[in-house]
Amino acid sequence: MDVIGHFVDGKPFSGSSGRHGDVFDPATGRRTARVELASAADVAVAVEAAGRAARLWRDASLARRTAVLFAFRELVHARRDRLAEVITAEHGKVLADAAGEVQRGLEIIEYACGIPSALRGGFSENVSTEVDSYTLRQPLGVVAVISPFNFPAMVPLWFLPIAVGCGNAVVLKPSEKDPSAALLLARWFAEAGLPDGVLNVVNGDAEAVDALLDHPGVKAVSFVGSTLVARYVHQRGTAAGKRVQALGGAKNHMVVLPDADLDLAADAAVNAGFGSAGERCMAISALVAVEPVADALVGRIAERMRRLRTGDGRRGCDMGPLVTAAHAARVRSYVEAGVAAGAVPVVDGRDVEPDGDADGFWLGPTLFDHVTPDMSIYTDEIFGPVLGVLRVGSYDEAVELVNANPYGNGTAIFTNDGGAARRYQHEVEVGMVGVNVPIPVPMAYYSFGGWKASLFGDLHAHGEDGVRFFTRGKVVTSRWPDPRHGGVNLGFPTQT
DSSP: OEEEOEEETTEEEOOSSOEEEEEEETTTTEEEEEEEEOOHHHHHHHHHHHHHHHHHHTTSOHHHHHHHHHHHHHHHHHTHHHHHHHHHHHHOOOHHHHHHHHHHHHHHHHHHTTHHHHTOOOEEEEEETTEEEEEEEEEOSEEEEEOOSSOTTHHHHHHHHHHHHTTOEEEEEOOTTSOHHHHHHHHHHHHTTOOTTSEEEOOOSHHHHHHHHHOTTEEEEEEESOHHHHHHHHHHHHHTTOEEEEEOOOOEEEEEOTTSOHHHHHHHHHHHHHGGGGOOTTOEEEEEEETTSHHHHHHHHHHHHTTOOBBOTTTTOSBOOOSOHHHHHHHHHHHHHHHHHTOEEEEOGGGOOOBSOTTSOOOOOEEEESOOTTSHHHHSOOOSSEEEEEEESSHHHHHHHHHHSSEESEEEEEOSOHHHHHHHHHHOOOSEEEESOSSOOOOTTSOBOOEETTEESSOOBSHHHHHHHTEEEEEEEEEOOOOOOOOOOOSOOOOO
């Protein structure tokens, strides 16, 4: 049985905790490896290595930093299939979905390759007589990234290229459920020329998280996970004086107006509800049908769902297993709760016959109709392939329903009425809005993040907010005597 360790100071590192977790192939149910779980002492070793590296890396020129990022981009692009295979083997999502995750991560790397432009300051000449003022953005030092199981490559890549490009050193704690993708990225970063200690990976559970939140050497923490844990990370991290961005859970609504193209809406609901087995913080889990379209829309969705093939992600299936047996049991319990509460199970995923090993962590796509806002399948983030349809009588009722929800991550509206769409994007209290786009994840040069209980902190991930998060501003006011002649040099100026 393979043992997955840590990556610290540019090389594999075996911790001292003696604790291990199990890594499974979700499509077979078989344990494939054991992963070391870091102790607070192990985390301290990683933070100390990052601290040493940060003092040197912050002084590296922008030309050198971007050269590393360009080289890293080429390595990830050339090995994208290998990375997707690792994701599928440990997470369970189908290969096409894993390849899409890698592509979105590559887009963040490409954005970070332009980090010199993002770090430019401002300059004002003669703010007073012969006095100039200008601004700088400088790195924080050591930063921590705590990433979830559902996107083991993409979510770390939301943060790592920008943090490194801004001149910081990083300690990454990936999910212990699927840690291998993060370790691959760290090794490829080292191969691209990133100095030892600038990127470190420690595997672990709550003990490692608390150690990162408490360590005085860590200046900032980026977290993605459930709202319960995000709130905890934000409170504990800020209490320790750290800058924290903690992205939490979601209950994403898709509103379908009576004038919408129902075939387009049905396709979108299936794609956004059941891709990656619903294990996405941007998955559509609540479909709000504005009457009189509900019957026709539910029929179209059910028809498409019955054609989906659930099974091993390496066999060309449409949807794979859930990540662990415990998570599959949890999602199944929500299906049972929905039936008990009186929701109508139009398609019941408990009856699925998967194209895969009988011991895999299976639950098929599930569709509930006549869901009401008091049911647990609506109030809770299920994080599985369960889509609930709520029927409302008007646009105003739909907006009221969405805005009353404590989450505010993503939402979508399907309509052919431009005025209604514009009104919705203005009135809805959600951080990311799609118009006839079911999963409105922004491109790398915009920032990702929700409102309300979906985000704790004031800066979102990647884009301009990402650069602001991983740097701090400084204003310089200067006065200099007239310069003296510096001599003649006809050589072509170069960057180093």
